[in-house]
Amino acid sequence: MKRFKLVFVLLMVGIMMSCDTDRDDLELTEAEARELNLIASQGQWKISEASYNNVETTANYSSYVFLFEDGNNLTAKSDFESVSGTWRVGNDSGDEFDPYNDLDFHIFFNSAGKLGELANNYDVISATSSQIRLQLGENANGTTARLTFSKN
Numbered sequence: 001m002k003r004f005k006l007v008f009v010l011l012m013v014g015i016m017m018s019c020d021t022d023r024d025d026l027e028l029t030e031a032e033a034r035e036l037n038l039i040a041s042q043g044q045w046k047i048s049e050a051s052y053n054n055v056e057t058t059a060n061y062s063s064y065v066f067l068f069e070d071g072n073n074l075t076a077k078s079d080f081e082s083v084s085g086t087w088r089v090g091n092d093s094g095d096e097f098d099p100y101n102d103l104d105f106h107i108f109f110n111s112a113g114k115l116g117e118l119a120n121n122y123d124v125i126s127a128t129s130s131q132i133r134l135q136l137g138e139n140a141n142g143t144t145a146r147l148t149f150s151k152n
Contacts, residue, residue, distance in 0.1 A: 029091045029103055032103050032124075033089045033090060033091065033103060035127075036089045036103065036105070036124065036127050036132070037089050039127055039128070039129055039132065040068040040087070040089070040105075040127075040132060040149075041068050041069065041070065042129070043151055043152065044065045044066070044067055044151070044152040045065070045066040045067075045068070045132070045149040045150065045151060045152055046061075046062075046064070046065060046066070046149070046150055046152045047061040047062075047064065047066070047147065047148065047149060047150075048131075048148050048149070048150035049146060049147070049148035050118075050145075050146065050147050050148070051145060051146045052117060052143070052144075052145050053143060053144055053145070054144065057114075057117075060114045060117075061114070061115075061118075063078040063079060063080070064076045064077065064078045064115075065077050065078070065152055066149065068087050072086050072087055072088050073085075073086065073087075074086055074087040074107065074108075074109070076109070076115055083109055083111055083113075083115050084109075084110075085107065085108050085109035085110065085111075085115070085119075086106075086107075086108045087105070087106060087107050087108070088105075088106040089103065089104070089105055089106070089124075090103075090104055090106065091103055091104055102123050102124070103123070103124040104121050104122065104123060104124065105121075105122045105123075105124050105132070105134050106120075106121050106122075107119055107120060107122065118147065120136050120139070120143075120145060121136070122134035122135060122136050122145070122147060123135050123136070123137065129151070130150060130151040131148060131149065131150050131151070132148070132149040133146075133147075133148045134146070134147040134148070134149075135147075
């Protein structure tokens with residue numbers, strides 16, 4: 001009986017040690033976030049595709065150039081105006097509509113106009129040095145959106 005308890009304890013210790021506690025999934029997301037920060041902050045971007053609640057809205061943003069700057073500063077410039085905002089890459093939304101297991105791209109403009117409509121926490125679909133594709137699945141307000149930034 002004593003030997004059985006010892007084997008049982010050793011077996012349980014072995015099982016507990018084999019559980020994934022190395023945080024490699026979190027580290028991968030952090031590495032992806034650093035890479036996306038670097039990609040976004042290099043150069044000027046234009047919106048090449050935009051939709052809001054399944055309505056095509058790309059033309060609303062055709063005159064804007066977007067600069068994702070250090071310090072999470074975001075600037076949208078057109079011939080008529082320059083609007084400041086913020087941006088951030090992370091994986092911390094954690095609500096029922098956006099779980100922790102993805103990379104998020106946060107955009108915020110303190111504007112009631114068309115740039116204000118861009119303010120959301122988007123899921124990153126893909127990112128290359130020339131294109132960043134974002135998507136907002138249905139959020140708590142029932143809103144959906146797609147947004148693609150292409151290098152200007």
